[in-house]
Amino acid sequence: MNARGQFPIHNLQFSILNSLAPLLRVLLLLVVLLSPLATFAAERFPPPEFEPGTYTMPPTTTPPPRLAVMEIVDVAVLLGALSLSTYGVLVKRSRRHVFWVMVFSLLYFGFVRQGCVCSIGSIQDVTLALFDKSYAVPVSVLLFFLLPLVFTLFFGRSFCAAVCPLGAAQDIVTWKPIKLPVWLEHALGVIPFLYLGAAVLFAATGTAFVICEWDPFVAFFRRGGSFKMLALGAGFLAVGLFIGRPYCRFLCPYGAILSVLSRFAKWNVTLTPDDCLKCQICDVACPFGAIAEPDEAAPPKPRPGFGRLVVLGTLTLLLMAGGAWLGGRLGLPMSKLNRTVSLAERIAAEDSGAIKDVNDASKAWRALGKPAHELHAEALRVRGQFRFGGLLLGAFVGLVIGAKLIGLAFAHPHDVYEPNLANCVACGRCYSYCPKVLVAAKRSEKKEMPRPTAA
Amino acid sequence: MADQHPSSQCGCGSGACGNGGSAKPSPASIQFKKPASAPAKSAVPAAAAPPSRRQFVGGALRGAFLFVLGAATSLIARVSQKERTVWQIDPTKCIACTNCANHCVLTPSAVKCVQQYPICGYCKLCTGYFEPEPNALNTAAENQVCPTGAIERRALEDPYYEYNIDEELCIGCGKCVVGCVVFGNGSFSLQIRHDRCVNCNECAIAMVCPADAFVRVPASQPYLLKTREKQG
Amino acid sequence: MPASTLPAAKAAVQPVLPLWPTVGARVALATGAFCLVVALALGLEHFRHKGATHPLDHPQVIKLKEQLVREPQNEALKKDIRALDLQLRTAHDRYLAHVGRGQWLLFGGMAVFLASLQATVWKKNIARPGKVQKPPGWQARRILQSTAAVALLGMTAGAGAWALVNSSSTRVTADLALPPKPVETAVAPTATASASAASLPTKEEIARQWGRFRGPGGAGVSAFTNVPLTWSLETGENVLWKAKAPGPDPNSPVVWSNRLFLTSGDAKKREIFCYDTDTGNLVWQKTVEKVPGGGAAVELSETSGGMACPTAATDGRRVYAMFANGDVVAFDFAGTLAWAVSLAPIKNQYGHAASLDLWRDRLLIQIDHGDSDTKVSRLVALNTADGKIAWEKPRETHGTWSSPITVEAAGKPQTITLGLPHVIAYSPTDGAELWRAEGMDGEITPSPILAGGFVLAPSPSTKLIAIKPDGAGDVTKSHVAWIAEEGVPDITSPVSDGQRVYLLGTGGTLTCIDLKTGKKAWDKELELEFKSSPSLIGDKLLCLSADDRGTAIVVAAATEFKEVGRATLGESVAASPAFGDGRLFIRAKTQLFCIGGKAK
Structure with a gap:
């Protein structure tokens, strides 16, 4: 927008300039103002003071949100x-x-x-x-x-x-x-x-x-x-x-x-x-x-005992530990979905020269003039959260799978057709x-x- | 599965016990086998039965769940502010990147350009209305910057002009905002119009806003308009 | 549609009504085809309009408009643009209308389609499966299958996660999160003085850093007001970290980005220390050796501050340090020696104490020593790139312990020095004397500051002279604005908020003088001993005491005395503090403290 936004005065024909004397003043003012290209406008053109009664300023409408x-x-x-x-x-x-x-x-x-x-x-x-x-x-x-x-x-x-x-x-x-x-x-x-x-x-x-x-x-x-x-x-x-x-x-x-x-x-x-x-x-x-089917009738299946529970319980703990390990490492890729982290990655890539151009986000961020290290530190903080969260997520997944396996092994006995209470959506x-x-x-x-x- | 029927609660722990009847090969015999006292239709079959271990465990777990829910609720209720919030665009951060026009779940977008008259310069050459290098200062197509012709230009006393936004036509692209903010007073700014916004849980535009300009504001003050005071 | 409420058994005997399913199937076919056509049409419309979402983004319009800028009088061109604009707008309106209508058609069509689909199964009976004879052991097999399936899903998820972990890389590493390491200029120790201007820090950069004694311009003013000035060692409140500080040397910390530098020295060893400002970790520690012609031991009196009185200086590229024996060294931020020179001999009874000053690529060193008759004092400017002498100027004065400041005053850079008996301003570019003013006396230890358009030169314990720095030659008669005689310190330097100047005597008298008139506004006995110069943070003064409790007193920089805060460090402070963004660094007798808010 900056490139297009320039007002090269010399391009304007004199005929136009003559007819637009007030415009010329405005343009000159603009050129002066252009050098520190402000992102947030200032009051460059003081609002006119209309003679009382000649002009009523329309209200800026603010339709309210949905009623509480x-x-x-x-x-x-x-x-x-x-x-x-x-x-x-x-x-x-x-x-x-x-x-x-x-x-x-x-x-x-x-x-x-x-x-x-x-x-x-x-x-x-x-x-x-x-x-x-x-x-x-x-x-x-x-x-x-x-x-x-x-x-x-x-x-x-x-x-x-x-x-x-x-x-x-x-x-x-x-x-x-x-x-x-x-x-x-x-x-x-x-x-x-x-x-x-x-x-x-x-x-x-x-x-x-x-x-x-x-x-x-x-x-x-x-x-x-x-x-x-x-x-x-x-x-x-x-x-x-x-x-x-x-x-x-x-x-x-x-x-x-x-x-x-x-x-x-x-x-x-x-x-x-x-x-x-x-x-x-x-x-x-x-x-x-x-619908859960009745259990197989014959031969009577011995119910899995305490030993099986211990094995599966240990397996669950192992799954949780493994899940936590993997989940913690998954924190890095997952954190890239975070805006701060992705922006930090983008800025880092641009700064290192891996990406030559800028996108809207990096442009907007650079316009703020904040030091990059603060952004990167914030990104690292978020990544740390993801590492920890990923760890918990992994452990949770391990728990879910372990519980599922235990549930399969220790299914409640059925002798008739009955809704499976977990899956039944009523x-x-x-x-x-x-x-x-x-x-x-x-x-x-x-x-x-x-x-x-x-x- | 708290409400297991009584026959499975023999306590022997073996499926075979409860399945005694079905172990018999003849299907016909099953159909006519009937326990004497079971209510055929009851929404609350377990309520009548004497409490068993399963019911006790179920009740205890229910209590535990309710406790957790209650605790979480009170925690949230304490941290949560009473004030309802809605989405809005912070005009000081907005870079008018055109994402608002294209990413709202609504078509056209709930984001519109808003003219804040008190800070408008009523310029004859409005940089939000005209092309950067306008051929002439009139309403001809070649001079306008708004892609949908949503800005209405009205002559007042010379040399002032009033600019109004026709929200029906405005698509929230922000082209005029760029012009006005960069060269003018910045009286045009993009705002979420709450008569249109459905106040999504997570605003789809906020997700793609490169400048992080989407903020939640109290519903009682749902607009972030610039005022002359703020302009300094 | 609701499923049948008829009993399955009964329905089996009833004749199946063929009407609903048949009608349903036909309608479903028709509406299905209709929906497909509408969806395709919508897709096609969308595809056709892609690339020119809005009429004015059309490349042809842009092209024509560019042409119009070149040929503003071309009426035919204007007509073309208007025609094209109208055409595009009409097309766009039509598109929007089509989409609007199309989505309702599609929506309605789908509703009918789904309803008719349901009609095909309307009141359809469920086949009664009868008794299915399952092979024995089916349940055990099913549990096994299910277990395997769940395990497979878990493994797939794990493998997916693993692949994701292995395919992901990042550019955001911990070192990027550190405040930027200054760009190494890659100047070898032997390189010439042609350090490129681009490698020099900008004024803005210097203003935000604390690259020399008492910060930018030696003014003792923090660029950041978000610095907490009180803390508690007991609760740890606002204490970000503590680190062991080397020796009791009085030199002050200098900070650039995330690096803090201190020096220490005695007769045997002279060292320079680099700390990480975020953690307080010692990043490196270097011993000064192999200084050509240097390393000389000097005789210091018992009251001396030691070998390492001068505060180091840094421009973010290198850190420069000087010691009482005349050794001057430069290390880069990685701790590699850039250059080392000796300015020996220096004969100063208390030891050389003037801190280093920087201006662009010059390192300015005020070496005032000797007796009134030896005339050996000089002001030396070294090239920061290689340590070679850029210029040097002899000075008539004998020993002082005051540090020079280089400031922009009267539209030019001026290096201001205190000497006996003259305050002299030099041009840092070539050492040319700009002006001088008489009036200094005694053992000159405080340093001058520039405030409110005056150079404020304290003559210890006697007077504070305000000099307008726009004169030339001897300005004693012409440019001295006022002279204040109350509360002038003998060790510490003044600090000013632009309205008033604050003087902190060693004995604990805090005096406020109006900067315009030189009249005393107020004074207050703080009843403590002070060696560290006061600093200004926003509208507050920070005074760090040399008593054993290390009392810090925060005073409002205002027209009246008001103490607004107090904290202790537990040990005496002789060095002046350094400031960063939200941080305060204090070198106490044995420890280095970083004060700052927890949340950054």
Whole structure:
């Protein structure tokens, strides 16, 4: 802009100059002012003093942001949707009920609120608030983080069922879901925890809100966005036709937290454990692979004992140690996603001559006139945080994998088809298919019907 | 899996025990086998059952989780300020790099050029309005710097002109801002317009802003406008 | 769409309704194709408009506008531009309209497409799987498979991380985070004096550093006001680090970027020390030896300050140090000897004490020694590049212990020296005398400062003379603005905030004199002994006492005395402090302290 911004007076023709005498003065003033090219303008041309009454200065409009009360509305809607969803899942046990709550959530949280007050993303706000004292997390965001957790702790994943707009978008497109091999489910089920750990690390260091950055459906909710976001969303929706809720099951970091809490929920989705016909219909009906099959009957498998636990426990510790070692070293590449670090790298590359030109960021930074070593010291500080954070992340990943292996070895015994409480998103589809549930529903409709003794 | 049905809680620790029925090969026999007392449909099947070790552990863990959540909440509530924040551009840092026009999640961008009349010089040759080397000082296409013609030029008493931004047309590219800041009073500056901004958790433009000019400001004072006082 | 609520068993007997799935399939096909077409059209529009997002960025417009600058009278060209502009704007508007409409079409189309897809499975029954006979041992196998899969995923993640670790490199290393190492001029010890001007520090650089005794211009004024002036050794508050300081030598630290230099010496050994200002670590320590013609021992009286009284000087390229025996040495920042010369013999009863002064590529040394009749004193300018004498001027004075300052005054650089009985200003370029003023007396130890347009020359314990530095020849009668006679120190140098000048006597009297008039504004008995000169930090004065507790008193630089802070170092201070960005460096009797805020 500097090159183009020069005002070479000699280029102006005299004819113009003659007609523009005031302009000439202005230009001369400009040339004088050009030498110390200020980045922040000063009052070079004193505002005119209009004669009173001749001119009214238009106001500089400042349209206010969304009303704060709307946040309360959001929270109220969340609470309402959670309650309705829970009611549909646990009391009414109706897929239809859950479905319509889900449609409402998709419309409100998705299309009206444009996907931007979101429990999944709130993980990062809460994390940042814990690490950055200056970051003010709005109470509404805090509640969006907390309420689904508390609900899940008591009622299972009714949030996933019908409140989360991301889940709803995928649930609604599920068309012909295929059943993934169990081993693949197990393996891919680890990824949300890795994603969660990484998201927390990047949020804690104030580097990025990766969950928001890679939110697959926000572009759809806003009907516009970068190619990356649109393609990501289209990809997930296309995959979602055949693999039920791919984001929820294999990526969603909030789902990872909820899957842990859901295991300890006081009330949760159940079929008819005492009446199970083992007809397997629920298993087929579940698009999300969340029905646990009964254990193999014969030969009776001896439960793994204490020795196995010790071995696996030691393995977990080893995995954590290895993970911590690797994660700590991963701090360097990860830290490059941080703006300060990437700017420092850029400046270092420019200063060393490896890069000849400048980019906007380095130009802006150089305009500040700060010494480079301060930037580099700050970058090193951030990298140190990443080293430490990477260490913890690696240990966490090791723990997750170890826990997964222990969980596989010490799986809880099943003798009937039952929802897997960790994976079940409480969509309620199985209610529509389980013959026993349907019979029970019928019976409760006609209250005084005698109870059949057999199916 | 706190709410295991009673038959699996025999305590022998062996899957075989609970699976006694299904060990039999005949599928028909299973269908008719029914425990006597199980409620067929209950949202809270475990509530009625006597507390078991699993339930106890589940309850304890629930309590622990709630405690952790409560502790974290109180911690955050203490550090978090009450004031809501929104995104805004600090005009002292902004370099008007055009990223605002291209990186907002909204199209067109929620960032617009704002004219701050009190510091405007009402120049006849407005360097935010005209090309650096204007052929003539009129509204002809070849002289304007705004790519969308969003700046309206209105003659006042000679030699002053008023410049207004038509926000419907403005795309927030900042070309006029560069001109005004570098050569003029800097009355044009880019600001996030909160009637458009959806206040993303993480502003997409902030992520790419080379000058770190995007800051969170209190929602009660959502604009960072220059004033004459600040100009010194 | 909600799945069927019909019992599966019942549905199996019912005839399947063919309507929904069939209609659904057809609509899905149609809307799918529609969406595809719209998406492609949108993509095509987007692709076509890429490169010219905004009409005025179009290369043709830019070209024509450039042409118009060359041919401002070309009306046809203007018409062309306007036509093209209109055309581009219309196209752009059309593009925006298309995109706006297209996204709604696509959105609606997709909604119908998804709905019709669901319709194809509407009320479709689930195949009842019946009893699947699984091979025995399937569960154990499944657990094994799952375990292997999880392990594989873990290994993949690990391998990915490992690859990432190994492929990543960085240019930002710890040494970059250190304040910039001055560019080595690569001048060998034998090189000539032609040190390029580019290698010299700029004025701005010098102003931010503390390259000589009492900082830039010897004024004792910190360029940074973000320096904490109180601290606590007990709690560690504001104490960034402590390091062992060599010897009890009174020379003051000099600082450039992240390097701090001290010297020390006795009859046997003379040394120079380089510290890291960030950590307090000793970076290097060099013994001065092999000085051609030097290394001479000198006889010093018992009251002498020792061999290493002169404070070193640095220009960020090298550090220069001088010792009482006349040895002058230059080391580069890596600790390599650049040059060494001897200016011996120096016969000074207390030992040579004048600190080194720098001006561009000159190292200025005021060697006032001998008796009133020996006439051996001189002012020497060495080339900083090789230590060769650039010029030297004999001085009539005998021994002094005052340090010269080189300042910009009256539009030219002036090296101002105190001598007996004259204050003399020299041109640092060639040593030409600019002016002189009479009035000095006694054992001259304080150094002059330039403040408020006056050279302030303290004659120990007797008077402070304010001289306007724009005269020529003897200016005693013409350019002496005022003479103050109260509170003039005998060791320490004055400091001024531009309004007032502050004098700190050895006995602890702090005197404030109005700079315009020379009238005393106030004085105050601090009741401590002082050898270290006061410093000005913003609007505060820092006075470091020579008592055993090492009391530091912070006084407001104001029209009235007001003590605003006090701290102790636990040991006496004789050297004057040095300042950096947010940092204060104090050489106490045995320790070197770095005071600074924790968060930088």
